[in-house]
Amino acid sequence: MEKELLFGLLYLVYYGGLAGLTYYIIQKNSPDPLHMMQLEGYQPRDYQLWLKDNKAFNFALKISSSQNKTPLVWTDRAKRLHKRHLETILLVLVSLLVLSIFLYKYFFWLIFYPLCLGVFAFSQFHWIILAAKLNLPLENKINQGFYDTAKEKIRARKDLSVVGITGSFGKTSTKFMTATILEEAFKVQTTPSSFNTPMGLSKVINNDLTENKEVFVAELGAKEPGEIKEVADLVQPTIGVITAIGPTHMHLFKTIANIQKTKYELIEALPQDGVAIFNVDNAYVRELADGCDRKTIRYGMDLDQDLDVFADQIQVGALGSSFQLHLPGQDPVLCETILLGKHNISNLLAAACIAYSLGMTADQIAAGIRKVQPVEHRLQLIQGPSGVNVIDDAFNSNPVGARAALEVLGAFQDVKKIIITPGMVELGDIEEEENEKLGQEIAQVVDYCILVGEKRTQPIQRGLKGAGFPQDRLFVAQSLDEATQISAHLTGPGDVVLIENDLPDSYNEV
Structure with missing residues (x-):
């Protein structure tokens, strides 16, 4: 009896010790899957797509907080999910331990048990999906409360003008340009960085939108049909802008038609006396403008189009641009900007349309345009300490934006031109084809x-x-840091380095 009890205690120590060790390992590494879930917007669907494309366990081993471009932020939601994740892990481990009480004498369980724990530890990146789904009802209830409070706050502000900006690209830049120009005549509230989701917008409305603000400029983002409608219902815009439509997030949207339909949800959300603003240089946006039943303002640089607001006499250089701005019923005005690239003139035209629709004059708009600063990581010209010019276009990349960046790089004369890029992502089935085209275009410039x-x-x-x-002028690095070190050996004062895209932490080549 004593011998049997002794063996029982030894088995208990064996099984319990292995379970404790497994929990310790998982708990120690648990911020890694949480970090990835946060980067994917806490969306189990998007996180599962990431898992499909990545060897998560190997990736977890190489992550360190010092290497992350976007570190884990311990928000209240992150803390709740982390707690639920560890509770889920603990429940499974306790269940295995209880099972061991009934199977502890069997030799197969002595071997199978540690194997189970090993597989369990290796699959820790998958268990957070269950935790996120278990937490979903609570998170939805919390989010709905923030959303309803923000929506009611906007509804109560009858004196507030709300501008909604969407598009496959250009919306963040246009938002900040608009805010700068409108500040010539109004007190303006905008959303920081790329805040364009229901919760991001709700946070800004609830915490930052004060009574003295006259205009709220909101960027509206989406990854699937219905999401623009959700954020438009929240901010209740009276002015809506579609900057451009192109092949972004194609792995989710699948077709351009789906993107068009989703972006047009902003226009459908406008009141009948609202103003719809379209970039008709973009063929996909032009199709939407042609079918719009609201008051429309059509802008662009293609003078063959029917335009309400347009630019001509365009001069684009290595250090800035100038153009003549034409508004309905007003004399043309010369506009000068330090922004790089012709596509930024298109974004400035969108901002000018918004300002015009709010009653600003051409002179006021031109004064605002002169004050517009580059948006961080979006064709931002930086001069390094060694005299090397860096064009930082690292935020994101798409076929149109990449070509615009190459056009800017090509404007520099009599200097060495270098590009650092990992290519474009999230283009779905056309990703390889577009990146191959990008390679052909790079060859003509750098x-x-x-x-x-x-x-x-x-x-x-x-x-x-x-x-x-020339293959001897092509280098392949494993990280942006390594690529920067290579470029340092190739460049001298006055040379230009274009950083085109910088993939987020959720992309890797393990």
Whole structure:
């Protein structure tokens, strides 16, 4: 009896010790899956897509907080999910331990039990999905409360003008340009950074939108049909802008038609006396403008189009741009800006349309345009301490934006031109084709090309080779830091380095 009790205690120590060790390992590494879930907007669907494309366990081993471009933020929601994740893990481990009480004498369980725990530890990135789904009813209830409070606050502000801006690209830049220009005549509240989700917008409305603000400029984002409607119902815009439509988030939208339908939800949310503003240089946006039943303002630079607001006499240089701005019923006015690239003139035209619809004059708008500063990581020209010019276009990349960035780089003369890029992502089925085209276009502009990531950049490498780019001027780095070190050996004072896209933490090549 004593011998049996002794063996029982030894088995208990064995099984309990292994379970405790497993929990310790998982608990220690638990911020990694939480971080990835946060980067994917706490959406189990998006997180599962990330898991499908990444070897999560190996990735977890190489993550460190000092390497993350976007570190984990311990918000209340993150703390709740982390707690639920650990509770879920503990429940499974306790269940296995209880099972061991009935199977402890069996030899197969002595071997199978540690194997179960090993597989369980390796699959920790998957268990947070269950935790997120278990937490979903609570999170939805909390979010709905914030959403309803913000919506009611906007509804009560009859004196507030609300501008909604959406598009596949250009919306964040246009938002900040608009705010700067409107500040010539109004007290303006805008959303920081790329806040464009229901919760991000609710936070700004509830915490920052004060009674003295006259205009609220909101960026509206979406990854699937119905999401623009949700944020438009929240902010209740009277002016809506569609900056551009193109192949972004194609892995989720699948078709351009779905993107058009989703972006047009903003226009459908406008009141009948609202103002719909369209960039008709973009063919997909032009289709939407042609079918709009609200008051429309059509803007662009293609003078063959029917335009209400347009730019001509455009001069684009390495250090800025100028153009003549035309508004209905007003004399043309010369506008000068330090912003780089013709596409930024398009964004300025969108901002000018908004200002015009709110009653500002051409002179006021031109004065505001002169004050507009580059948006961080969006064709931002920075001069390094060694005299090297860096064009920071690292925030995101798409086919139109990448070509615009190459156009800006090409404007620099008599200096070495270098690009650092990992290529474009989230383009769905056309991603490889577009990156190969990008390689061909890079070959026509740069002296040296530094690619980040061996596997992901294969299409760009094919494009470069097909365009006859010298292979001794092509470098492949494993990280942005390594790429920067390579460029430092190639550049001198006055040379130009374009950083085109910087993939988020959720992309890797493990």
